[in-house]
Structures are given as structure tokens and as C-alpha cells.
Amino acid sequence: MGISRRNFLSAAVTTGVGAAFMKRIPQIFPHTNAKEAAVSGIKLTYRRYELKLRHVFTISRSSKTVTPVIFADVTADGITGTGESSPNARYHEDASTVTAFLDRIDLSRYDDPFEREDILDYVAGIAPENTSAKAAVDIALHDWAGKKLGVPLYKLWGLDRNKVPVTSFTIAIDTPKVMQDKIREAEEYPIYKIKVGLDNDAEIMKAVREVTKKTLRVDANEGWKTKEVALERIKMLQDNGVEFIEQPMPAAQLSDIAWLKERVGIPIMADESVLSLYDIPKIAEAFDGINIKLMKSTGIREAMRMIHTARAFKMKIMLGCMIESSVGISAAAHLSPLVDYTDLDGNLLITNDPYTGLTLKDGRVIPGDGPGLGVVPREG
Structure with missing residues (x-):
């Protein structure tokens, strides 16, 4: 009986053959004379x-x-x-x-x-x-x-730039009133990512839901230190209709996160727990998906490898970012037709982006059509 490509990849990564196999994946760009x-x-x-x-x-x-x-x-x-x-x-x-x-x-x-x-x-x-x-x-x-x-990068990879997922827009931790004001200011965005992880999470979520019924994703950034507290907070998030929770506990507490996964009703996404493709087999049982950021994964090459590896483990994939200009965000945006979710708002959170070329259309971060990243220095 033949083995499927997906099963072969999963087995290869899990048994340690993955590194050798992944190095033999064809280069992203075509060979050139x-x-x-x-x-x-x-x-x-x-x-x-x-x-x-x-x-x-x-x-x-x-x-x-x-x-x-x-x-x-x-x-x-x-x-x-x-x-x-x-x-x-x-x-x-x-x-x-x-x-x-x-x-x-x-x-x-x-x-x-x-x-x-x-x-x-x-x-x-x-x-x-x-x-x-x-x-x-x-x-x-x-x-x-x-x-x-x-040629723009997305075309070299055979992707359709109009098939990028809607991005979330981050509402960072502040007083509940200020967070409400930030949501009102960001009315054009259809999805919000709410930062939590402190003692007043329930107060924050109550305030957020008072001003919006839009899709919410929540990121604790390793903020909850015990599994009991994390379970209580996630159940509260479920009651508020949250789509998924990102990195509820410190990366070192993998067994506690696996314990959580068995007891909650929303997906748990890994961020700080996953930096490279080698981390994916280790964390696959504890998380439902991963957040790939070029800045923590050494760039496009490793991100592409991680996307294929995560698919082999039947995990959901999000492309995220740090606070970045349009250069870094564009690099991720060209990859984004390959993933399920995006959180590519780093350039939207700043006032002095020195590059231009991205388009925000119906909540989607669309990469430019110019060659390479498709960005150019901003005039002035």
C-alpha cells in the first residue's frame, strides 16, 4: 500500500528525518541558468x-x-x-x-x-x-x-494575492475605557485581537463586548502562570464568543497547555512555543494551531517549511508579526494566501512607516504588485 505525501512528511518530521527531508524541498524560486x-x-x-x-x-x-x-x-x-x-x-x-x-x-x-x-x-x-x-x-x-x-513574490510562488485572509487588528492592554476608545478608532477592521494576561481580564472583556460584536481573538502572551487560572480565563473568553486563544501559558509549561486543550471549547494557538519547524512535532498535541512570525522564525524560507509541516500535522496556521514597517509585513503578506488566519497589523500601529506598497482592502492586507516585496521608500 502506498503512503500519502502528507503521511510521509508527518512521519519524517516526527522520527527526525524531517530536517534532511525539508532541505530537499525544491527552492521557492525556479532554477535559473x-x-x-x-x-x-x-x-x-x-x-x-x-x-x-x-x-x-x-x-x-x-x-x-x-x-x-x-x-x-x-x-x-x-x-x-x-x-x-x-x-x-x-x-x-x-x-x-x-x-x-x-x-x-x-x-x-x-x-x-x-x-x-x-x-x-x-x-x-x-x-x-x-x-x-x-x-x-x-x-x-x-x-x-x-x-x-x-516578478512579485506571490506570483513566483503561484499564489493569488486576493485570497489572503482578513487580518486582525491588535488592541493592546490599557484601561478598559481606553481599550473601548481604541476599538472605536479602529472601526474599519472586522476582527480584533485583544491582548490580555493580567488580573483584570474579565473587566477588559466586558468592556470590549460593550462596544463591539465583531469577531474577537485573544492573546495572553504567556500571561497566565497556572493551569487553573488559565482554564477559568478561557471559559470566560468562551462565554464572550472568542474565536481562539493564543499562547495562554509560558512556553515551558507544555504539559499544562496540553491539559488545557482537553478541557476547553475553543482552539489554542501557539506563538512563543513555536519558532521553527523542529518545534512543531513537540507541541502538536498541546495546540490546535501555530502563529508563524518571520522575525522569530528566521524569515521566509523557514516560514514556508513551517507551513507545510504544520499542514502535515493538521494544524491551523496564522501568520503574525512584530511591530514592523511595510517591508516586514509585505514579506509575510506574500505568503498569506497559504494560511488560515493573519495578524499582519504591525505597520498599521505606527505613524512613520518609511515604506509604502501594501493595500488594506476589506480588512485584508494585500501585497503590492511590484517586483519582489513590491514596496518602495515613502517620498519625503
Whole structure:
């Protein structure tokens, strides 16, 4: 009896063969004749920038009003591809660690950016972690290839950009009154992601439901520390018609999350518990789905692998983001026709996005039709 591709992939990942198998998945871009693609030398540069938030952004573990990001530029053959790093302390990164990591990369050892697999393997081997720094290089290489071929990324992958899921819009933790005001201000968005994880979760949800009947998704950002508290809070969320709950407890408490999954009536999505495809087999029994973020998963290449692996485990998939400009959000948006849910609002939460090219249409973040990422620097 033959084995299906899905069953083979699931078995391969679970038994440890997955890494070897996934490295043999065909490259995202088509093969190109070496003579046609050959270019002379690759240059990597970077620029620091500070994104300013419209409102104080508070989750269960931190607050911020600005977010430093680093734009990485890969230049070869007269073409520049741009990527973005939005570092997060939860994953042991900040602007200084990103620039220090980028300083260690020597792309001049390669002649052709189409050698992306080898280049990204080299970048990955420089040091562990540094996920958003690696993502910046990954995104820049993909942008370069799309520009070189004159095609937007979604077309290279055979996707329909009009089939992206509706994005949620994040309402960060604040006083219940301020959160109500934020919802009124964000009236154009059909889905809200409500941040919780503190002692007044029930008060927040009551206030939210007083001003909207729209679809709600909730993110605790590991805020509940005991399974009993988490169970009580999730039952309260169910009573408020919440679609799903994201990362209710710390990633280290996997057995407690599995205990929760058996006792609640809404899906539980993993965020902090899943960074790479290797995490998926470990957490599949405890979660109903995963939230993939390019900044914690080292970029587009790993995100694509994670999408296929999660499908093999019959898990739901969401594409999320950090606070990012249109560069990082565009990279995820091009992938979004492949997933079930999106939370791609990072550029919508800031006041000084230095790039443009995305379109918000009926609650969907539509990638641009220009080559590569389809974004360009904003005039002025």
C-alpha cells in the first residue's frame, strides 16, 4: 500500500528525518541558468530606524512607545533587495545584537544571490538564535530575486494575492475605557485581537463586548502562570464568543497547555512555543494551531517549511508579526494566501512607516504588485 505525501512528511518530521527531508524541498524560486544568473559579488549593508507607535503598546510582559528596527540591504548586479529585522527581547535580541550579528556576515564570499539556500545555511551557522537578524537577510535575498526576475513574490510562488485572509487588528492592554476608545478608532477592521494576561481580564472583556460584536481573538502572551487560572480565563473568553486563544501559558509549561486543550471549547494557538519547524512535532498535541512570525522564525524560507509541516500535522496556521514597517509585513503578506488566519497589523500601529506598497482592502492586507516585496521608500 502506498503512503500519502502528507503521511510521509508527518512521519519524517516526527522520527527526525524531517530536517534532511525539508532541505530537499525544491527552492521557492525556479532554477535559473547559471550563466544568466551569475553576478559579480554581493554586498550587505544595514540601516537603523525607529518606528513610532500610535499608542502605548502593552502586553502581559512589557510596554513600549517606539520600536527600533534594522533594514538590511543586499546589493548585487545593480539591484538592491531590502529586508527588515524587528528584534524582540523575548527572543534575546535588541538593535545592538542585530547589528553585531550582521557585522559578522560576509556575503562577498558568494557571487550569486540565487544561491540563497547555501547563503542562508551559512548565515544560520554563524551563531544560534538571532532570529530577526537572520530574517532581515532572508527577506532581502527574496526581495532581490523577485526584483531580478521582475516578478512579485506571490506570483513566483503561484499564489493569488486576493485570497489572503482578513487580518486582525491588535488592541493592546490599557484601561478598559481606553481599550473601548481604541476599538472605536479602529472601526474599519472586522476582527480584533485583544491582548490580555493580567488580573483584570474579565473587566477588559466586558468592556470590549460593550462596544463591539465583531469577531474577537485573544492573546495572553504567556500571561497566565497556572493551569487553573488559565482554564477559568478561557471559559470566560468562551462565554464572550472568542474565536481562539493564543499562547495562554509560558512556553515551558507544555504539559499544562496540553491539559488545557482537553478541557476547553475553543482552539489554542501557539506563538512563543513555536519558532521553527523542529518545534512543531513537540507541541502538536498541546495546540490546535501555530502563529508563524518571520522575525522569530528566521524569515521566509523557514516560514514556508513551517507551513507545510504544520499542514502535515493538521494544524491551523496564522501568520503574525512584530511591530514592523511595510517591508516586514509585505514579506509575510506574500505568503498569506497559504494560511488560515493573519495578524499582519504591525505597520498599521505606527505613524512613520518609511515604506509604502501594501493595500488594506476589506480588512485584508494585500501585497503590492511590484517586483519582489513590491514596496518602495515613502517620498519625503
